Amino acid sequence: MKDVKFAITDIETTGGGIKGNKITEICVLVVQNGEVIDEYSSLVNPGTEIPLYIETLTNITDNMVADAPKFAEIAPEIDKITKDCVFVAHNVNFDYNIIKAEFNNLELSFQRKRLCTVRLAKRLIPGLFSYSLGNICTSINIPHVDRHRARGDCEATVTLFQRCLDLDPEYEVFKAFLNQRTAASYLPPNFKNSDFEKLPASTGVYFFKDKDGIPLYIGKAKNIKSRIKSHFQEKSNRKYKLMQATYSIDYELTGSELLALLRESALILKHFPEFNKAQKKVSRPYTLTSYHNQKGIEQFVIHKNKVSPVSWMKFYTREEAIKFLENICTEFDLCPRYCGLQTGVSHCSHYKIVNCSGMCKGEINKEEYNRRVSEAVEYIQQYENSCLLVEKGRTKAEKSFIYLKKGRYAGYGFVENSDDFNGPGQFEDYLVPQTNSSYADRIVNRYLNTKKNITRLNLNTGEEVEERETEEWFG
Structure with missing residues (x-):
């Protein structure tokens, strides 16, 4: 470790996280065997205005950087002084990723092994209230002048780094951090x-x-x-x-x-976690209903805002509703015109469904057609029945179930693979009740319409039914 060079670095920026952030000042102090052997520091013209709150924090103004070199001009110096060094910073991923982004903007590569003094300090100086640079310096009496300026913060980081070296004379902690091959180099500074x-x-x-x-x-x-x-x-x-x-x-x-x-x-x-984007507001669902028209033919229709005497099923996108109706039309040999799939035509000419029952041409009687519709409705109604959807468990020895009460999500549970439910109510000892929501409705509805190999347990008979195969659905 005595031969290893460490490029201890600090930057000041225009603020705003990592993406789009520009450097306004940089300082690099190269440490070898505990001593500073090389250094580089400079203001940097970011090519954009410095926000007022950043100017107040760092005291770096637009006037100060107006005649300073742009990063493209100092990139060769930064590359040279940090080459063959371990890149070190307090919260290293911030400084490293912004510098790497500046190089990327110039279509240049910047790859260095990294070491974080926050993580070093947490391991070697445990128990501090805070591991921000300012608070560490106060806690263990490290001089820290010119805070929030690259040179002042970098010098304080060098002193902290030297303290850590003194606390790890055999370099066990340093070697452990440098030799990690896991996600550790990407870990948040406060996470073990x-x-x-x-x-x-x-x-x-x-x-x-x-x-x-x-x-x-x-x-x-x-x-x-x-x-x-x-x-x-x-x-x-x-x-x-x-x-x-x-x-x-x-x-x-x-x-x-x-x-x-x-x-x-x-x-x-x-x-309502702070960093979750709000769940998209689910719009009013599309409703699948049916009615007898003036000719006495029962036909399906999809609507969004109308109140209807019967409601067979709900969908949260029109595409889901159309796809479901196309499957029903094909499965039960119905007529696209009377399934709400075509309008303004006297005879069916659907782009996808090539076999029509002939109802639109009068080739079958309405009694036979309505019988087929009744079979389709009976099939649809199974989606509204109370049942358990049987799924994988957390281990190979168990299975999970999702309870649908009258077609709506009402809870979940886990049971051993050997457990069987032979009648209604026997699953309730394992049930974790849940409140349904429009989001849950949408999730379940999409699952029922698109998931492969649904296993549904009928609560009236206790029988498991393997259902059709369709496309993958989980992202």
Whole structure:
């Protein structure tokens, strides 16, 4: 470790996270064997105005940087002084990613091994109230002049780095951080690598939490560990702010992808996490109904705002409704014209459904046609019956179920694979009741219309029914 060079770096910027942020000042102090052996510092013309709140914080004004070099002019110096060095900074991902972005804008590569003094200090100087640079300097008596200026902050970081070297004489902690091959280099500064390694590669929901344990963001994933790692690697300003505020990550296994979607929706509505985009307002649903026209023919119609005597099914997009009706029309040999799939034509000429029952041409009598419609309605009504949707469990030894009460989401549960329900009510000991919402309605409706291999347990007979195969649906 004595031969290793560390390029301890600090930058000041125009603010606003990582993406689009521009450098206004930079300082690099190269440390080898505990001593500063090289240095570079300069103001930088960002090519844009410095916001007033940043000017107040750093005392760097537009006038000060007007005649300063642009980053393109100093890039060769930054590349040269940091070459063959470990890139070190306090909250290293911030400084590193902004400098890397500046190089990328010049179509130049910037790749350095990284080391974070926040993570070093948390390991070697545990128990401090705060690990911001200013608070650490106050806590352990490090001189810190010219705060929020690149040179002043960089010199304070060098002193902190030297203290950490003194506390790790065998370089065990330094080597451990430098030799990591996990997501540790992307971890939020307040999050432990050991906690990341404990995350499961399983399906469920996860929670980014602040220092008080309050959810900041809730998501779903087929593979929780992999999805969280991808969050760490994202470079958006919003994600950067989330990572800075995250102190812990919790999770809830569901086994079932459907249940993960339903739990995510319910938990977002419960906690309204700061970094979740508000759930899109679900518009008034499309309703599938039927009526007897003046000729006595029963025909289907989709509407959005009208009140109707009967309502067979609801859809949250017109595309879902049309697709479902096309399947019904084909399955029960109906007429596209009388299924609301064609208007303004005397005889069917549907682009997709080539076989028409002939009702539009009078080739079958209305009694036979209405009988087919009745069979279709009976099929549709099964979606509104109370049932259990049987899904994967959290382990191979169990299965999950989603309870639909009269077609609406009402709860979930987990049972052993050997458990069977032979009658109504036997599942209730395992049921976790849930409140339905329009979001849950939409999730379940999409699942019923597009999921492969639905296993539905009829609560009246206790029989499992394997249903049709369609396209994949879970994203």
